[in-house]
Amino acid sequence: MNTDNRYLWNHKDLLDVSALSQEDVLHLLDLAQSFQEINSRPVKKVPTLKGKTVILFFVENSTRTKTSFDVAAKRLSADTFSLAKSGSSLNKGESLKDTALTLQAVSPDIIVIRHSSSGAAEYIANLLPCSIVNGGDGWHAHPTQALLDAYALRSVWGSDFSGKTLLILGDIEHSRVARSNIFLLQLLGAKVRLCGPRTLLPRQVDFWGCEIFSDLDQAVEDTDAIMCLRLQLERQEAGLLPMLSEYSKRYCLTEKRLARANKGAVVLHPGPMNRGWEIASDVADSEQCLVLDQVSAGVAVRMAVLYLLGTRNN
Amino acid sequence: MKFCLTNARYLDSAVDVLVENDRIVTMLPHGKGPSDVEQVDANGLVLLPALTDCHVHFRDPGFEYKEDIDTGLEAASRGGFGSIICMPNTSPTNDSAAVTRYMLEKAARTHPYGPRLFPAAAATPGLKCEGLSPLAELKEAGCVCVTNDGRPMSNTELMRRAMEYAWDLGLRFTDHCEDRELAPGYLMNEGEVSAKLGVMGQPVVGEAIQVARDVMLSEYLDIPVHIAHVSCAMAVDVIRHAKERGVKVTAETCTHYLMLDETELLGYNTLAKVNPPLRTARDRECLRKAVKEGVIDIIVTDHAPHAEYEKNTTLDLAPNGFIGLELSLPLVWELVRESVLNEADVVRLMAVRPNEIFNLPCNRFNPGDPADFILFDPDEEWVVARENLFSKSCNTPYLGKTLKGRVKHHWQGGRQLF
Numbered sequence: 001m002n003t004d005n006r007y008l009w010n011h012k013d014l015l016d017v018s019a020l021s022q023e024d025v026l027h028l029l030d031l032a033q034s035f036q037e038i039n040s041r042p043v044k045k046v047p048t049l050k051g052k053t054v055i056l057f058f059v060e061n062s063t064r065t066k067t068s069f070d071v072a073a074k075r076l077s078a079d080t081f082s083l084a085k086s087g088s089s090l091n092k093g094e095s096l097k098d099t100a101l102t103l104q105a106v107s108p109d110i111i112v113i114r115h116s117s118s119g120a121a122e123y124i125a126n127l128l129p130c131s132i133v134n135g136g137d138g139w140h141a142h143p144t145q146a147l148l149d150a151y152a153l154r155s156v157w158g159s160d161f162s163g164k165t166l167l168i169l170g171d172i173e174h175s176r177v178a179r180s181n182i183f184l185l186q187l188l189g190a191k192v193r194l195c196g197p198r199t200l201l202p203r204q205v206d207f208w209g210c211e212i213f214s215d216l217d218q219a220v221e222d223t224d225a226i227m228c229l230r231l232q233l234e235r236q237e238a239g240l241l242p243m244l245s246e247y248s249k250r251y252c253l254t255e256k257r258l259a260r261a262n263k264g265a266v267v268l269h270p271g272p273m274n275r276g277w278e279i280a281s282d283v284a285d286s287e288q289c290l291v292l293d294q295v296s297a298g299v300a301v302r303m304a305v306l307y308l309l310g311t312r313n314n
Numbered sequence: 315m316k317f318c319l320t321n322a323r324y325l326d327s328a329v330d331v332l333v334e335n336d337r338i339v340t341m342l343p344h345g346k347g348p349s350d351v352e353q354v355d356a357n358g359l360v361l362l363p364a365l366t367d368c369h370v371h372f373r374d375p376g377f378e379y380k381e382d383i384d385t386g387l388e389a390a391s392r393g394g395f396g397s398i399i400c401m402p403n404t405s406p407t408n409d410s411a412a413v414t415r416y417m418l419e420k421a422a423r424t425h426p427y428g429p430r431l432f433p434a435a436a437a438t439p440g441l442k443c444e445g446l447s448p449l450a451e452l453k454e455a456g457c458v459c460v461t462n463d464g465r466p467m468s469n470t471e472l473m474r475r476a477m478e479y480a481w482d483l484g485l486r487f488t489d490h491c492e493d494r495e496l497a498p499g500y501l502m503n504e505g506e507v508s509a510k511l512g513v514m515g516q517p518v519v520g521e522a523i524q525v526a527r528d529v530m531l532s533e534y535l536d537i538p539v540h541i542a543h544v545s546c547a548m549a550v551d552v553i554r555h556a557k558e559r560g561v562k563v564t565a566e567t568c569t570h571y572l573m574l575d576e577t578e579l580l581g582y583n584t585l586a587k588v589n590p591p592l593r594t595a596r597d598r599e600c601l602r603k604a605v606k607e608g609v610i611d612i613i614v615t616d617h618a619p620h621a622e623y624e625k626n627t628t629l630d631l632a633p634n635g636f637i638g639l640e641l642s643l644p645l646v647w648e649l650v651r652e653s654v655l656n657e658a659d660v661v662r663l664m665a666v667r668p669n670e671i672f673n674l675p676c677n678r679f680n681p682g683d684p685a686d687f688i689l690f691d692p693d694e695e696w697v698v699a700r701e702n703l704f705s706k707s708c709n710t711p712y713l714g715k716t717l718k719g720r721v722k723h724h725w726q727g728g729r730q731l732f
Contacts, residue, residue, distance in 0.1 A: 097626060117628040118512040119582030138630075140512030179512055202509040203517065 009308045013125040013132040016141035017184040025187060026159070029151055032297070032304040038075060039299060049078035049310045055103055056082045058114040058135065059090060064271055064295065065135050065144070069112050072302035078109075078310065100124040110309050113137070118176075131309040139174050144302055145270055146180035150188060151297040152290045153225060156266055162189035165262075167219050169253060170229035170278050171200040177229060177270045182208055195219035196251065199240040216251055220260045227268040228253050228279045244277060254280040258288065266290050315728065317352040320344065322361035322689065324679070325657050329361065333685045336727035341679040356689050359722060362661060363677040364396025364429070364686035366668040367639065368459075368488075368566060369542060369614035372431075375416060376405025381619035381706045383417060384424035386639075387431060389617070389705035391731050393639040394721040396429050396686040397674050402436035403463040409436035409447040411455035418456050428686070428726030432458040432674065434488065437476045441465040445472075446479055453483045458672050461488040461542070464589070466524060468494060474531055481537045486564075486672065488540040491524035491549070492516075492590070501629050503591040507576045513629060518597070521590050522548035529556035529563045538562035540671065543616050545571045545590035547600035554609045564671050566614045567601050569642040570711075572649065574598070578711050584625045584632035586711045588618070602654050605663055612668045615642045619707030636710045640703055644719035645712075647692050685728035694720040 007027045011019060020028075038044055054073040058066050066082070073080045083103070085091060090099055096115075103111060110131045113121050118138030125132040136142040157164055166185055172178045172194050182192050186209065194205065195213040205212055213219035220226065231247065241247050253267065267279070267289045275281040283289060319331040321344050330347030332339040372386035381389075390398050400417060402408035408417065414433045421431035435457035436447050442465070449460060460480040467473040467489065477487045497516045502508050504515025525541055529552060532539040544550060544567045556563050570588065575595045578586035586592060604610040618635025625632050646664065649655045655663070669676035677683040696702055698712045724731040 095623075095627060096631075097623075115628075117630045120628050122582055123628050138512055176512060179510075203504055203515075204506055204509060207506050208509075 009312060011309075012312070013121075013134075014143050014305055014309065015121050015125055015132065015134045017143045017146050017180050017187070022187050025147070025150070025184065028147060028301070028304050028308065029154060031307065032147075032151055032300040035303040035307070036297075036300040038303075039296065044075050045077060046075065047077045048307060049073070049076040052078040052109040052310045053107065054078045054080045054306060054310075055108045055111045056080060057103060057111050058082070059085045059088075059120070060114050060116045060136070062114050062135070064298070065114060068295070068298040069133075069135065069302050069306075072299050073306055075299070076303055076306060076310070078306065096120065096123065097127060100127055104128045104130060110306060131312065133305060133309065136176055138176065139179070140176050141180045142176040143180050144298070144305060145177050146184040147305070148294055148297040148301040149181055149227065149268055149270075150184055151301050152268065152293045153266070155293065155297070156290070157224070160189065161185065164189075164224045165191045165193060165222060166225040166227060167193045167195055167223045168227045168229065169195050169216065169219070170251060171231055171235060172196050172205070172229070173200050173202050174232065174235070175229050181227065182210060193219055193223065197241065197247075200235065216253075216257055217260060220257050223261045223265055225266050225268060226253060226258070226261060230270065230272065231274055231278045248277050252276065252278060252280055253283055255282055255286070258283055268294060270294070317354050318347040319354045319356055319361070320347055321358055322356035323358055324361040325661070328358070331361070331679065331687070333725075333728050336685055336729070338677065338679055338681060338683045338685050340681055359689040359691050360657070362394065362688050362690055363665040363679065364688055364724065364726060365394045365643065365664040366397040366674060367395045367615050367617065367642070368399045368612060368668045368672055369401065369568070370398045370617040370639065371401050371403065371619065371635070373619060374404060374420070375413065379706075380621055383420045383431065385704060385706040386617075387421060387425040387429050389637070389639040389703070390429045391425070391724055392704045392721060393641070394643050394688040394690065394724060395639060396724070396726050397432060397669070398429060399432045399434050399458060399672060401461065401463045402434050403441060407436045407440050408433055408457070409439045409441075409452070411448070411451045414452055414455035414457055427729045427731060430675070430726075432456070432672070434458065434463075435460045435485070437462040437467065437480070437487070438472070443467055443469055443472060446476055449480055449485065450483055453485055457485070458674065459488050459540070460485045462490065464490055466490050466492045466494055470527060470531070473528070474535065477531060477535060477537050477539060486538050486540050488542050489524070489528050490542045491521050491528060493520045493523050496520040496523070500591070501587065502579050503576045503593050505576055505594060507579055511579065511582065516591055518546035518548045518593065521546055522552055525549045525552045529553065529561050532556075532563055533559075533561045536562070538564065541565040543568050543571070543590055543614065544601070544610055546593045546597045550600055550604045550609060554604070557609060564611045565609070566612045567605060567610045568614055568616045569638055569645050570636055571601050572598065572605065572613070573645050574711060579629075582629045583711065584627065584629055585636075585709055585713060587629060587632050587634055588636055589634040602649065606655060606659060611663075611671060613642070613646060613663045614668075615639055617705075619705055620709045621707060622709070625709050637703070637705050637707055638710070640705060641698065641710060641712055641717060643690065643721065644717040647719045686726050688721050688725070689723040690719060691722050692719045694718070694722075696720055
């Protein structure tokens with residue numbers, strides 16, 4: 001296993017992919033690949049982060065991201081502690097500042113935070129000396145999701161993304177997954193398209209350098225990958241959409257629509273999926289769908305992230 | 315009591331000003347002032363009439379931990395303001411003569427010689443937009459205008475009746491223009507920065523649409539209306555067109571909309587969170603042009619103090635607002651240095667026009683005018699820091715920055731405050 005940390009990793013925190021250079025990303029993905037090998041061993045554990053403490057501070061609900069970080073940290077022999085909103089004093093009205101300072105007082109090496117407020121990870125990163133990993137903040141960023149998506153695509157496309165076109169489909173406006181992926185995949189050389197109803201796109205998206213579509217059939221043409229985003233029911237309640245049946249009629253990725261994409265095109269979804277809303281059930285179960293590869297890539301990528309931050313001062 | 319202020323610089327001329335008791339006797343070219351009275355040497359500092367700020371929040375009664383009438387008036391005095399209009403969103407709201415009298419009595423106690431505090435009456439009890447406050451009673455107690463402050467009057471019928479009822483009493487309606495149903499829960503301007511940060515933004519149309527309604531009401535009723543804190547080019551256009559066809563609309567913008575833009579929010583800077591939000595550089599340029607041309611009549615601060623801990627949180631939880639009383643003149647003077655405005659514009663925008671619009675005492679340095687004036691050193695540099703501010707709060711995006719220009723002396727009614 002290659003855990004060569006001679007690469008100069010200059011980041012105290014991982015708040016968003018936009019802070020990373022292309023070189024940083026490639027190094028991180030290479031490292032993740034070497035950790036992936038551990039995950040297929042009978043004994044899936046290395047002592048690399050023994051004695052290090054990782055706190056999983058998940059103020060917003062999450063099962064897969066939290067579990068993925070927990071598994072990643074444990075496979076590196078770090079000690080992990082979980083704190084959810086319901087079990088913390090945030091429920092008693094304690095401010096995020098005071099909760100964060102309390103966590104720092106138990107001397108963690110890394111805090112992984114998931115929070116419903118955009119900017120929450122940056123806020124506590126500015127406050128605390130330990131490393132902060134953004135496990136998703138509001139609509140803003142979800143860097144490890146973008147990294148694991150890039151990892152999953154790399155296993156199909158190889159390391160050269162130039163000439164590849166990825167379509168992100170659905171609720172772009174409220175999606176941290178979309179924001180982080182747009183940046184990262186463009187950084188790696190891919191072209192990114194966005195497709196969704198106008199009500200789920202930011203008003204001025206032209207500065208993102210993406211092609212914008214409102215018609216899914218057109219959007220799918222000549223793409224090499226399609227990333228479906230989870231549709232939140234509350235968007236309909238807020239009047240951004242009419243009935244869900246109309247949404248799925250226009251924006252559900254079906255076999256028929258997928259057939260318009262390039263040969264060998266793959267499908268991603270950050271999960272959890274709403275089968276029949278944004279992704280047809282048969283597409284979700286097809287061989288082109290990388291959802292489970294994304295989940296296993298998630299553990300390897302998060303091991304790489306925790307490793308780089310956890311050994312930063314060694 | 316009589317004295318002669320000598321060697322002051324007023325609109326690029328060296329002048330002497332003769333003062334007797336609380337009044338200006340005359341302003342003369344430097345050297346022509348009488349020498350047989352007490353001489354006060356201005357040492358060539360810039361002379362301005364004491365400024366008027368028609369939009370401040372003093373938080374008293376109810377939120378005295380942010381600011382109170384004593385610290386607020388001291389900040390006003392040090393910033394060069396001789397008259398201020400206090401918004402009614404206190405607790406209790408200033409919707410009854412009792413609250414108005416409390417404010418005036420406290421001001422008279424803490425600052426008997428000024429600056430002068432003028433309360434604005436809440437248009438509706440508790441600012442709840444359910445019927446009208448007793449505006450005649452409020453006027454009699456000392457209120458000088460009517461507003462529903464930060465709670466926009468979305469009910470146009472109620473807005474019409476408030477304007478009509480208030481104008482019968484000679485009170486102008488100041489309206490905070492915002493369509494609250496458009497982008498509910500926004501944290502900043504809708505645009506490139508909000509898209510990048512992943513937070514909800516307010517489109518400029520959310521402001522302009524209510525400005526348009528107000529000028530149409532004003533035109534239909536032939537009753538003046540005053541538009542509070544204009545922040546965007548779209549609202550300026552609405553006001554410009556209305557003025558061109560003779561609508562009796564007046565408008566203010568804040569110092570910060572002339573100086574800053576939405577990029578201040580990058581990094582989720584809660585100190586840059588304000589309502590209306592900081593807009594784009596293009597809006598800022600448009601507002602600079604509008605104050606120069608008089609489309610926007612006056613500059614205010616919208617001084618809105620908050621405790622340090624309230625701003626020290628995530629962007630969604632941080633309250634809106636900046637302090638401004640002690641920063642406004644130095645910042646506006648940046649525009650004089652950049653030749654966007656001249657000194658006469660500053661006098662017009664920050665003293666003469668505000669006093670005209672709200673019928674407040676006004677010093678134009680004519681014989682018999684109130685002797686309210688300040689001496690300003692445009693070159694003194696100072697750091698915006700807790701220890702250099704008289705306000706109780708220091709929530710401003712300028713915190714830690716160096717500003718150029720400071721008020722050195724302030725006279726109200728012929729009496730030197732400092």
